[in-house]
Amino acid sequence: SKVVIVGASHGGHxxxxxxxxxxxxxxxxxxxxxxxxxxxxxxxxxxxxxxQVTDVNDVRNFRPENFPQPxxxxxxxxxxxxxxxxxxxxxxxxxxxxxxxxxPYDKLxxxxxxxxxxxxxxxxxxxxxxxxxxxxWAKKIKAKLADTSVKKVAVIGAGYIGIxxxxxxxxxxxxxxxxxxxxxxxxxxxxxxxxxxxTTQLEEKGVKVVTGAKIEAFVxxxxxxxxxTDQAEYPVELVIQAAxxxxxxxxxxxxxxxxxxxxxxxxxxxxxNLPDVYAVGxxxxxxxxxxxxxxxxxLATVARREARYVVAHLFEDIPSEPxxxxxxxxxxxxxxxxxxxxxxxxxxxxxxxxxxxxxxxxDTLRPKYVPAKNGNPKVFVQLFFDKLTHQILGGAVLSTYxxxxxxxxxxxxxQQKMTLxxxxxxxxxxxxGFDRQWSLLxxxxxxxxxxxx
Ligand code: FAD
Numbered sequence: 001s002k003v004v005i006v007g008a009s010h011g012g013h014x015x016x017x018x019x020x021x022x023x024x025x026x027x028x029x030x031x032x033x034x035x036x037x038x039x040x041x042x043x044x045x046x047x048x049x050x051x052q053v054t055d056v057n058d059v060r061n062f063r064p065e066n067f068p069q070p071x072x073x074x075x076x077x078x079x080x081x082x083x084x085x086x087x088x089x090x091x092x093x094x095x096x097x098x099x100x101x102x103x104p105y106d107k108l109x110x111x112x113x114x115x116x117x118x119x120x121x122x123x124x125x126x127x128x129x130x131x132x133x134x135x136x137w138a139k140k141i142k143a144k145l146a147d148t149s150v151k152k153v154a155v156i157g158a159g160y161i162g163i164x165x166x167x168x169x170x171x172x173x174x175x176x177x178x179x180x181x182x183x184x185x186x187x188x189x190x191x192x193x194x195x196x197x198x199t200t201q202l203e204e205k206g207v208k209v210v211t212g213a214k215i216e217a218f219v220x221x222x223x224x225x226x227x228x229t230d231q232a233e234y235p236v237e238l239v240i241q242a243a244x245x246x247x248x249x250x251x252x253x254x255x256x257x258x259x260x261x262x263x264x265x266x267x268x269x270x271x272x273n274l275p276d277v278y279a280v281g282x283x284x285x286x287x288x289x290x291x292x293x294x295x296x297x298x299l300a301t302v303a304r305r306e307a308r309y310v311v312a313h314l315f316e317d318i319p320s321e322p323x324x325x326x327x328x329x330x331x332x333x334x335x336x337x338x339x340x341x342x343x344x345x346x347x348x349x350x351x352x353x354x355x356x357x358x359x360x361x362x363d364t365l366r367p368k369y370v371p372a373k374n375g376n377p378k379v380f381v382q383l384f385f386d387k388l389t390h391q392i393l394g395g396a397v398l399s400t401y402x403x404x405x406x407x408x409x410x411x412x413x414x415q416q417k418m419t420l421x422x423x424x425x426x427x428x429x430x431x432x433g434f435d436r437q438w439s440l441l442x443x444x445x446x447x448x449x450x451x452x453x
Contacts, residue, residue, distance in 0.1 A: 001027050001315070004090055004105035006080045007248075008033035009040075011111025011281035011303035013061040016072060018311035029072045030103060032092055034079035038064055040135035043300055049142055049168035056139055083108065083255050085274045107314050110256075110264060110272070110279040111303060114245035119156065123218030129239045132161055141165070141240065145172040150237040152177070154227045156215060157243030158185035160332045165240045166207055167335060177208040177234050179227065180243075185209055188347050189330070190339065191382055193360045194398050198334045205335045210234075245298065247283045259285075263296070268322035270310050278314075280306035287325035290343040290393040290414050291352040297328040329411040331404040340407020343394030343414040344384055356394070357387040359448030363440070365401050367432050377401050381444035383420070390419040390449075397440070409441055420445045 003019055005012045012031055019027050033039075039061040047053045064074040077095040084091065089102040116131035118124040128144075131137050144150050145168060153169045155162045158180035170176045178185060184195040185202065202209050210229070218239055219226040227234045247262040257265040257273040264279040266272055268287070272279050281303030285294035305326055313319035331340035349356045361381040370376040377400045384394035395410040397403045413423055424446045428439035436443065 001106040002104055003027050003029050003107045003109065003314070004103060005029065005031040005109045005111065006090075007031075007111040007113055007281070008035075008038050008061075008074065008076070009111060009113055009281070009303070010061060010300040011109070011113070011307045013039055014304040014307035015109050015111065015280075015311055016062075016067060016074075018308050019314075020067075020069065020072070022311060023315075025069075025071055027071065031072075031074045032078040032080050032090070032103075033074070033076045034095070035135070036077055037135040038062070038074060038076050040138065041300075042133050042138075045132070045138050045141075046164040046168055048138060049145060049164075050171060056135065056142070059135075059138065080112075081251060083252070083274065083277065085255075085277070088276070106276065108274075108277045109307070109310060110252075110277065110283065111281040111307065112248040112252075113282040113303075114247050114298065116241065117244040117246045119215055119241055119243060121215055121217050123220060123224065124241075126218050126220045127223040128237060129218050129224050130241065132165055132240055132242045133245075141168075144238050145169065145174075151175055152234075152236045153238045153240065154179060154234055154236045155240045155242060156180075156227070157241065158182070158209075158211075159188065159242060160186070160330065162240070162242035163332060163334055165242055166202070167333070169240075170205055170207055170335075175208075176206070177210060177227075177236070178202065179210045179213045179215065179229065179234075181212070181214060183211050185211065186332075186334075189332075189341050189345065190396055190398075191346050191358060191360075194339065194380060194382060194396060197380065197398065198337060198339075201335055201337050245282070249283055269313065269319040270306055270323050278310045280310055286328070287323060288344075288352065289325040289327055289417075291349070291354050293352055295328070295348065295352055297326060299326075299328060299330060301329065302326045327411045327414045329407060331407055336400050337398060338400070338402050338404050339396060339398040340404035340410075341394075341396040342407050342411040343392070345382070345394050345396065346384070349384065349393070354393065355387070356384045359383045359385075359444065361444035361447050363436070363443060365399065365403070365435065365440075367436060370432070375401070379403055379440055381406075381440060383423075383444055383448050385420055385448065390421060392418055392420065392423060395444075403440065406440055413441075420448050424449055424451070 044059040081091045093100045116133040152175045214230040217228045282298045286297040288295045329342040366376045379399040382396045397406040
């Protein structure tokens with residue numbers, strides 16, 4: 001069978017791996033990638049910007065030569081222009097040769113993802129107004145980190161991509177202002193108790209945090225010189241825009257069903273409206289287990305789980321089971337702090353129309369008699385749950401100690417639809433070098449149930 005894949009990022013890569021592991025030589029795989037560089041890993045961009053990985057060419061999911069199998073064809077600079085469902089072919093332009101050809105498919109997997117969006121304000125085409133996604137922007141951003149003429153940097157968007165930019169520039173000695181339209185940095189990821197801690201941390205590290213800011217324009221003649229908001233003007237030499245994305249689906253308009261935002265519409269088997277055409281990753285909405293609905297959860301983890309599912313059921317007439325969904329888990333460092341978050345929070349629940357209760361827990365990592373200076377920092381836990389059933393719908397952990405693995409415990413609890421009662425009694429280890437007599441999540445759940453710790 002001929003399987004065609006569109007996009008060489010997480011979804012495309014995982015599709016190849018799954019196809020080879022399940023069907024070996026019995027499938028002929030062709031992957032088309034519009035870009036020149038195969039599979040840049042934006043998730044690894046901060047490591048590159050901060051010199052933890054020095055060669056940009058290493059920041060990738062795979063190289064074409066990782067798949068020497070004769071039945072795998074990976075073609076960069078090949079943009080898929082359209083799908084011809086009646087003949088089961090795709091029309092593809094070789095951008096280097098400027099040639100357009102048709103390629104047949106039996107099965108087609110779309111993982112065309114998203115691109116970073118420029119703000120629709122005057123001056124967004126000025127020099128030194130950047131975006132943060134992909135190989136080319138990574139190289140440009142890296143050059144500016146070393147450029148001594150760049151002293152002041154504005155980062156627009158305080159999501160995790162913006163925060164990664166902030167850290168890289170602050171650590172490079174630049175003066176950084178972080179601007180967001182929302183009232184709290186990382187607002188869509190964490191509730192207020194935790195964003196308050198992280199806002200203080202950002203400010204302690206010299207970052208100016210401006211929330212509730214409406215960007216009106218980027219000011220300058222040829223190069224950007226200032227960011228103008230509804231309240232003030234900030235002089236800068238560089239702007240990093242990390243405020244939103246747009247799906248790479250314009251080419252599918254009128255061919256594949258898209259929703260009003262341009263996300264590819266899929267059913268519970270991740271099939272599009274066209275026969276034998278599937279879609280995964282950022283270009284689609286993901287089924288959220290705790291929200292019981294589809295949400296934009298733009299994570300590599302999601303794209304990979306979806307691709308794994310699609311390939312497993314690719315040759316079944318009727319897939320034997322629907323895609324079970326994802327929880328949506330992520331982790332991030334904000335200077336000295338590390339957090340992990342999973343499932344819903346107050347912000348995402350509201351967007352999804354889910355009502356939830358929350359509980360916030362604060363403690364020391366290890367027994368209280370261990371002094372803070374000997375490695376006993378504060379730890380913070382947020383739990384979100386259904387008021388009636390106590391089913392855990394989300395949660396987050398935060399500390400200067402790396403407690404992010406606890407985020408995966410929460411992810412499992414959410415995925416398995418466990419309750420506060422389950423978490424309160426779960427049999428976790430105790431070792432005073434690492435934790436308390438009851439483990440952190442036991443204590444947080446017990447407190448949420450109104451028990452005395
Ligand atoms: P994308 O990565 O968006 O890639 C789509 C690919 O398809 C592109 O290469 C594009 O050129 C190609 N394409 C599009 N249209 C066509 C066409 N018509 N023909 C041919 N090719 C086409 N996620 C995590 O889970 N953890 C992290 O730590 C993390 N960190 C991140 C940090 C940054 C700075 C960014 C920007 C993202 C981060 N993400 C992270 C999110 C993660 O990168 C995405 O969720 C993931 O890349 C989505 O994969 P995808 O396959 O859906 O598509």
